Amino acid sequence: MKKELVIAVAAAGISLVSLGAAAYEQGDIVFRAGIATVVPGGDSDAIELPTDPPTILPGGVDVDNGTAISLIATWMMSDNWGVELLAATPFKHDIDLADLPVAAGSTKHLPPTVSLQWYPRGGMEGWQPYLGLGANYTTFFSEKVDSELGAVLGGLLDVTSAKLSLDDSFGLAAQAGVDIPLSDKWALNLGVWYIDIGTTADIDVTTGSGANARVSFDVDIDPWVYNVGVAYKF
Template identity: 90%
Template structure:
């Protein structure tokens, strides 16, 4: 019975692929799904302006974030397309790597434009693709966590702290596949590696009214994993 079920499913997929239209010049493909940004980079050490300086060699860790992905592709030819990647905002928690302390959080948007190659363009069935492009990541809604605020208050007599992250421009590489369900709809699986680097600034004010800035570089360099659907117009 199990063998018959597997054969039936395989046959159904085969029929769907045979009936699926090929990607051709002029086609517009819309993809939507759920994407997870999984940072793989590291952070510079953080040097706090104490006397003597307090150094946190591990810097910070940036946690994963998940959001809704939105992608549009225009096929320039049967084998080449241009994709614009957009998404709803990703939100990430930030932790100190050396201490069990929550440092803060941020949101970001990562619009990316890529040139894609479809080796099976013009042919029916599965549509794998590779892409290379440019990413622009903008950060906003940065916040310092109360736990980090308490640590800074003990070490530096800090009364207020504000976090800001510089925007980033970098290369992005991707691989994916559209698995056709019929002549319009397909299941989409995709993965990106994106070069994202930023400088974090923590502006603090002490009880005496003095101001100071703690700055350090963070290489986020995430892998991005997407599962969704594709629709061909």
């Protein structure tokens, strides 16, 4: 009985909030800000180290989660269609070897994404669910090789220095979300994206003899991005 009472009270409260919320209409600008977490879901090619014979790390690397502040703006082209720009402060990811308990390095990235959104309840008061499809450009920077990987490479290849670089990525993005009204202007925002992000990792090494070598492998990051924040309608 208590459970049913709590559900009824919550539903009534949501209904009251929804009734007082203005609809999204053509020309509106909706700004959203919150906390976004990138959860990589892809995989990595095997890593072949140029030893004699070659040393193969079949699991490649694992990319850890990253969290940053999200900054999102949508312009309503009509009551039901909008164009969204997703931006954020830089995400930082640690990178580990999948086959060994070794920290491989780290990187930062920015994932600007432009999407066309559909609002099925556009022009109506209350909750505003939406779906979107768009394009993502991810740029990587501040790549670093961890000292643990440096020690492994030093033992296998007599490496004296190593440098990591990641190619930028361009891919599709799909999203779903909802704005739950809190007032005429403010709403709670919940959103999720799936983004196609793939990159080639290059590790350039210098050995004690002065020889140079490059280890290259592809990494499909393909993350889910989860956002919790607030929305404000101008």
